[in-house]
Amino acid sequence: MTTAATTELRARAEQHLRALVGREDVTLYDDQWAAIEALVEARRRALVVQRTGWGKSAVYFVATLLLREQGAGPTVIISPLLALMRNQIAAAERAGIRAVTINSTNMEQWEETHAAIHRGEVDVLLVSPERLNNPGFRDEVLPRLAATCGLLVIDEAHCISDWGHDFRPDYRRIRTLLAELPDGIPVLATTATANQRVTDDVAEQLGADGTVLVLRGSLDRESLRLGVVRLKTAEQRLAWLSDHLAEQPGSGIVYCLTVAATQEVADYLRSRGHDVAAYSGQTEQTERLALEQQLIDGEVKALVATSALGMGFDASLGFVVNLGAPDSPVAYYQQVGRAGRGTNLGPDGAPVVLLPATEDRDIWAYFASLAFPREELVRETLAALADAGRPLSTPALEARVDLSRARMETMLKVLDVDGAVRRVKGGWESTGQEWTYDAERYRRVAEAREREQQAVLDYLGTDRCRMAFLREQLDDPDLAADPDWRCGRCDNCGGLDLASVVSEESVAAAAERIARPGVVIEPRKLWPTGLDAIGVGLSGRIRQPAEPGRAIARLTDLGHGPTLRQLFRAEPAPDAVPEHLARAMVTVLGDWRPAVDGIVVTESVTRPGLLEDLADGLSRYLHRPVLGRWVVRDPSVPPGRGATNSAQRVAAVNRRCALDVDDRVRGARVLLVDDVVVTGWSLTLAAAALHDAGAEAVLPVTLAVSG
Structure with missing residues (x-):
């Protein structure tokens, strides 16, 4: 039953929303208000699974303002990418929210940031998940934050689950943080890319007692027009880009599966007169910031990027092209979600084009080979730490165990959360705690990955509505209620006509470029x-x-x-x-x-x-x-x-x-x-x-x- 106090709270919430978005004609969606009410009035834990661009950040910023008015401590947002942090801080400032961040690029500001938090001058603190596994932050800063924060927000919460397409071991530390929160501190987890299995897993980790409020909405993206163009050779795919990139509205992203491909494709497109740049996890940080801003401002036609330009990048883009298919429908849905978020796209919306290649499966197999190591390698690592009797750095462990540094770091982070090892100053040490290798779970995760890869192949060949296919893969509850739904916008629904013809000149130029x-x-x-x-x-x-x-x-x-x-x-x-x-x-x-x-x-x-x-x-x-x-x-x-x-x-x-x-x-x-x-x-x-x-x-x- 709605009370006068609840009505007043909602009115106040919508005032804050209007300040946040800079418009006087906006109101909260029902699910936005349901989440805010649960956080502010009931101090509950909530999981919001809604499409990209729906307004999940509005939920936690509005809730922050309401909680701060009630005397609560600052909101702590665990956010995975620096690009997302920058965008969120800019959005917060528009509503008068004082937001700061702690991450690997601003270490010189940490001391002043901590002092400002203690003085009550900070409304929102954004923290990268990697900070949670830093010994000094974990042991000295995190306990104080957990005791004094007014709201904990976990953005891109699918990363918590090893069933998710972008599982990150640093996120597993959040489970420990949740267990240590005092009673009465609300928690909000948000994501746009979670099927039912991931949703259930995250909700269980948020609250094993089953009291978590789960709000799942329609994952239809009304502004996207999905299509597939199947061409036999790499030369033809590059030629298609050269011939048709200028036709795409506004600025956008051309996704590639490897770092090498981003350089190769960007070089070719520039040679054909297109204003593009390469972007990957290997791009220097200052250059990445500049390229992101150029894309947002429309100063380049496209960034040719790996998935490093994905989760957390907030911009209004006119198109997305994938040169090569990601290895899961969920990952693909997230990448295409970069497009079609603005209101200036016109009635036709944003075209989203997938150009698959036969070699995609080789690349999937390579990334699959980086999964959690075999049990004997894990045991060797634990034995090496136990025998050393002192902390060992990752390079020191490399000399004892046949694992790459990246896989070693990932494995150690998982073992840290499981309690078998502990990160300390100087490296890693054994806790002596018994550890069990969950072979059955790892097998089921691997099988789930294989099913997702097959689903991508099915997507390429389907004659069904493509948006309906993706929504089904994400277990969209609204689609389950209307199984005959069709988007009317994709190539299979007749809403997108994609030419597969490429010019002989472009093919020849592409062949010359990549054959050299x-x-x-x-x-x-x-x-x-x-x-x-x-x-x-x-x-x-x-x-x-x-x-x-x-x-x-x-x-x-x-x-x-x-x-x-x-x-x-x-x-x-x-x-x-x-x-x-x-x-x-x-x-x-x-x-x-x-x-x-x-x-x-x-x-x-x-x-x-x-x-x-x-x-x-x-x-x-x-x-x-x-x-x-x-x-x-x-x-x-x-x-x-x-x-x-x-x-x-x-x-x-x-x-x-x-x-x-x-x-x-x-x-x-x-x-x-x-x-x-x-x-x-x-x-x-x-x-x-x-x-x-x-x-x-x-x-x-x-x-x-x-x-």
């Missing part, structure tokens, strides 16, 4: 840390590194990448370099013009004929002799041993291989030949051995680079 071989092999400059712990006497700066080398292409490249992947997958391994790759190598050498006196070839157990043929061909073309080999002296060490971990790889190659060359190496400039660069450590150790043997310089050359 040549990738620089950057030399390693430093030995991995921790080698002394495993009996390898190498440390610090590499005294005489290799020169920058060359490869035909990366395995992920659009041009020669598919051919090289097929070559290295072939069973049995080929005994000769295919003619078109031999021609590509000649082109690379013609551009590079390496001045060398002789050739040294690495010995291969898996592809011996291929490497011998490559070395012989280079010898004939350059008129230089083969001076020796980097031979396998200990075949008991497997060829790929340690490939995911620098210290382990150096140790393995150091045991496995040795140099066998003649005296002509002394004083010579040597071309060092291998088939593929995976970690670069085999070439690095071979180059070091050649320098020790008297070589003046070492120039690596390979067919491919794996990255």
Whole structure:
């Protein structure tokens, strides 16, 4: 029953909403008010699953203002991306909310921020999830925030769940924070991308007693027009972009699956006169900020980006094109949600185009290989920490366990939340607590990922309404109530007519661009840390590194990448370099013009004929002799041993291989030949051995680079 106090509270809430959005004609949606009422009046916990652009941030900003008027402490928002933090602070300031942030880019401001919080001068504190696992923040700052905050907000809450498409182990720390909150502090979790399984999982973590208010709305995006264009070759897909990018309304995003592709596609589009720029997680922070603002301001036609420009990026964009399909419908829904959020798009809305490629599945398989490690590797890590009896840094652990740094960090964060390890100053330490490997859960998560990948393939070929397909994948309750619903806007509903014709000129230009071989092999400059712990006497700066080398292409490249992947997958391994790759190598050498006196070839157990043929061909073309080999002296060490971990790889190659060359190496400039660069450590150790043997310089050359 509505009371006078509730009516007055809603009226006050809508005053704040109008100040927030800068318009006098807006009112709260029913679900917005239901969430605000639950947080402010009942001090409950709520989960809001609503489409991008619905107004989830309005819920927590309005609730913040109402709670602050009642004397509550500041709101703490756990937010995953800096782009989102910047946008949210700007929105908060419009409504008179004093908002600050603590993240990795403003460490010099932390002390003053903490002081302002204590003085009551801060209404909203935005915190990155990584801060939750920082020892100083976790032990010194977080307990005070938990005791004094007026509202806790978890944005992009699907990250809590390992069923979610973007699970982040740092978010698992939130479960501990929730358990430590005093009674009566409301909690709001928000996301736009959660199916029923993820929704149930997050709601359970918010409150195991089942009292969480869950508000799920329609996930239809009325401003989006979805379509798929299926073209056979990478050249045709690039040509489609070149021919049709200018037709897209406003500014937008061209999503790619790999960092290498963003550079390659952006370079091609710029050569065709399009104003675009590449953007990825490897883009320097200052440049990322500038590129984001240029996109928001319409100063570029598009950013060619990885998913690093995704969750939390708040802008009104006219289109999204995906060059390659994400590995789940949920991830795709989130990416396309960057478009169509403004009111200035006109009646036609924002076109969203997917250009799938056959190699998408190879990329999915690669990212799937980075999942939680096998039990024996987890046990090795726990044993290494227990045996050390002191904190070990991640590099020190790399020397003991064959895992890449990224997978090691992710695993340790999960183990930290599970209570088996603890992050402290100086690294990680064992807690001695018993830990159970939940193999059944990891298996079910992997199976769920496989089903999601199949759903993406089904989306490409469906003749159903595409928006209905995506809504069904996200378990949209409104669609369940109206299963015959159709959007009327997608290509299958007749609302979007996408041309699949591309000009011969654009195809030829694309073919020329991506067929031009040549990738620089950057030399390693430093030995991995921790080698002394495993009996390898190498440390610090590499005294005489290799020169920058060359490869035909990366395995992920659009041009020669598919051919090289097929070559290295072939069973049995080929005994000769295919003619078109031999021609590509000649082109690379013609551009590079390496001045060398002789050739040294690495010995291969898996592809011996291929490497011998490559070395012989280079010898004939350059008129230089083969001076020796980097031979396998200990075949008991497997060829790929340690490939995911620098210290382990150096140790393995150091045991496995040795140099066998003649005296002509002394004083010579040597071309060092291998088939593929995976970690670069085999070439690095071979180059070091050649320098020790008297070589003046070492120039690596390979067919491919794996990255």
